[in-house]
Amino acid sequence: MDVLDIATGGGHVANALAPFVRRVSALDLTEEMLNTAAEFIRGNGHANVEFVAGDAEQLPFADEVFDLVTCRIAAHHFPDIPAFVREAFRVVKPGGQLLLIDNVAPENDAFDDFYNEIEKQRDPSHVRAWKKTEWIRLLELTGFRTEMIVRFPKRFHFQDWCERSGMPAQEQAALEHKLLEASEEMKRYFSIETDKSGGVASFTGESALFQAIREV
Numbered sequence: 546m547d548v549l550d551i552a553t554g555g556g557h558v559a560n561a562l563a564p565f566v567r568r569v570s571a572l573d574l575t576e577e578m579l580n581t582a583a584e585f586i587r588g589n590g591h592a593n594v595e596f597v598a599g600d601a602e603q604l605p606f607a608d609e610v611f612d613l614v615t616c617r618i619a620a621h622h623f624p625d626i627p628a629f630v631r632e633a634f635r636v637v638k639p640g641g642q643l644l645l646i647d648n649v650a651p652e653n654d655a656f657d658d659f660y661n662e663i664e665k666q667r668d669p670s671h672v673r674a675w676k677k678t679e680w681i682r683l684l685e686l687t688g689f690r691t692e693m694i695v696r697f698p699k700r701f702h703f704q705d706w707c708e709r710s711g712m713p714a715q716e717q718a719a720l721e722h723k724l725l726e727a728s729e730e731m732k733r734y735f736s737i738e739t740d741k742s743g744g745v746a747s748f749t750g751e752s753a754l755f756q757a758i759r760e761v
Contacts, residue, residue: 546612549636551601551629552619556582556594562615563591570611572597572604602628609638618752620647621664621674630687639761643689648699649753650674656734659727660750666720668710677753689757696753700736703745721745 546566550559553571555578563569563586571586571594573579579596586594599605601616602625614633623629633643648664650657650673657676664671675683681691703724707717724737724745731737736749 547610548613548615549604549606549611551604551614551616551633552622553582553596554578554617554619556586558615558617559594560586560589560591562613563589563594566613567593569594570597570606571595572599572601574598574600602632604632604636606636608635609641611637612641613637613644614641615644617646618648620645622670622672624672626675627683627687630683630689634687634689634759637759639759641759642692643684643755643757643759645680645755645757646752647680648674649680649696649751650676651734651751652676652678653734656731659731660735663720663723666716666723667707667712680753680755684755684757688760690760691755691757693756694753696751698749699752700747700749702747724748 548562548566548569550562550569550571553559553573556571559569559571559582571579571582573582576598579598583596597605601623614637616633620626620629637643650660661673664674677694677696681694684691703721707720712720721744727737738746738748740746
């Protein structure tokens, strides 16, 4: 089996798959991330992973060459998600699969807006987390058949969540204020919890796994 891992980042998906497949192509936009992934994966003794610089929306591969395409917690950074899905469809073989995991937005428009606003405020590289229904529609209109969807809650510990994006203290305080001043309905939906000092301790979003097959 030949696998493409799009936006491999630190290489964790490619590393997990390497022992079970013939070859993994780990793709990322920057050489810096590819070097990090290569160090991690090669350090674990895997020699069947190639590291490729490339854009998820313009994949540098021929048509129908992969049995499986994966993408984990990255699509919300892509400027053109339909282009990414079209490219994934193009490079996967008929009967092959796309496994996609990403943070997803609520179906309620107000909750969707709120979640994407706080993600963008925390990390300017965030473009948009899509709703589950938007993903299903896009996948199936592109030519994939949706086989399975698994939704799971994702708890964010506020301090760690902000620190991982290198957020300055002043901007972090503004974001915390936004969460604390949210409506009671919003606080309930996102399970916004406070600590003993009255600051934000955590909130809960959601992610989803989509398994889709390219129609033969």
